[in-house]
Amino acid sequence: MRPRSPLHPYLMLAPTALVFGLFFLYPLALALHHSFYAWDLLTPPTYVGLRNYRSLISSGELAGTVGRTLSYSAVVVSLSVTLGLALAVALDRPGRLYAFVRASVFSAYVVSWVAVALLWMWILDADAGLLTVVLRKLHLPTRSWLGDPDVALTTLALVSVWKITGYSMVIFLAGLQDVPRSLHEAAALDGAGPWQRFFHVTWPTLRPSAAFVGTTSLILSFQAFDVVRVMTQGGPVKATTIFVYAIYEDVFVNLRVGRASALIVVFFALLLGLTGLQLWAFRRASGARKGTA
């Protein structure tokens, strides 16, 4: 439609554009700019060229942070997506009881990360936590789940799985609505067992959902912060210092804005790469679906 006045569309977009420009796009440019400076927030910034990037690489901090973030994300994504898929298939049934259980799984996604992190800190508490006490009663070995550098990152990842599995379940449940009932019935009549029906009927329709869930939870898990801040503050001995926490620590603990900005630039480049991966996976999954149909 033609606008009543040629200015109207721009006026309608102006408030949104102002927020996006001021708080999304300009900060990106500012981060890039700061990444070439050394700045402690107190004295004026000094230009240092690529020194921030070089020191991030030579100190091994970048490799360490990327490695930890990747291993955290690998656990979170693989487990939450498989578990979400299994729950979606198992709980996709009529009835109030099933609806209630579905809602309780998803409720963890809605509750604050703070609440979830504190709740699990208490359950995992090395002295009096429920898990510790139960394991001791059963004479099973227990350990300091958050204090041991070998397991702390995995513990955080598992807590995150508990929180976000409901998200992938919900996406898969929406995808399941596209699975034609008649196809299921026909396959059952042909003598296909439940597993065969899952792999030949359900899974092909769910493939786009899987590509979507897998890549969005990968991107979201890269942005994890709250669970680290509340449960371990990056420790013990940096074992849980993943990307956003590393940036936070550089600014608010070490007062190194330039270095943090260099980390941000790398982080954003990684996120863009992951989004590229997402588009690619999504195209492939929906292309494959069209191919089989």
Added chain:
Amino acid sequence: MIERGHRGRAALSTLVLVVVALLWLGPYAWMTLTSLRTLPEIIAAPAYPLPSSFQLGAYREVLESVPVGRYFLNTLAMALTIAFLQMALALPAGYALAKLHFVGKRAAFALVLACLLIPAQVTFVPVFTMLGAAGLVNTFGALVLPFGASALGTFLVRQALLSVPDEIIEAARMDGAGELTIIYGLLAPMIRPTLASLFLFSFVFHYSDYFWPLVMTTDDSVRTLPLAVALLREQGTGVRWHIVMAGNVMLSVPVLVVFAVAQRQILRAVTARA
């Protein structure tokens, strides 16, 4: 044979149901039960599930040590303002992108999609220094303004408005309605489900948010409830888990109630992108 298979499957699905319910509801139950116990009780028998009698002491202590009321109002004001702003700004922007012809429309839409890719976890440091330079750190504005427009919201409103026929808008123009009346008075009610999803999702997300208020505030006057509850543990020495869990209950119950009432709308916003 068939009979047995059916019964076996029914038993299996009941088992799955019970295990899943225990795994996801158990922790909430544990949180609530802990909050109703006393410190001596927890020390004596940490894993014994039932309190000897239900004690509200932990709640009293939280209320005495932390201005929960003010934090709750701060949180509520912040989340409601953000949700409202996002809705109010997404409507005209979505209308222009869905219905009007103008030069630069494709670029504007591409800009919205690009902003979907820029999370707060990327912008927080430069925004912090910007707001610091402007003297806005520790203000309500620092919590609200950066989220005043939502890329997802703009996108969803645009998609919803695409399906509204042009004739309706043309008829309203003939009747002499102004553009703002058309947007807020005529179109907004027509896409109410989308707006409700957007509003509720945004409210729930920002009510629970810890990251942004943590970074942007150091001052009690604008702190929000998730920060205060997290501080309950940081300040606590030794096992004071009943108090932390009482804070947790106070933090979680409002959002769980909103979720229970408006589950469908929240789910719509979550699944809309897929």
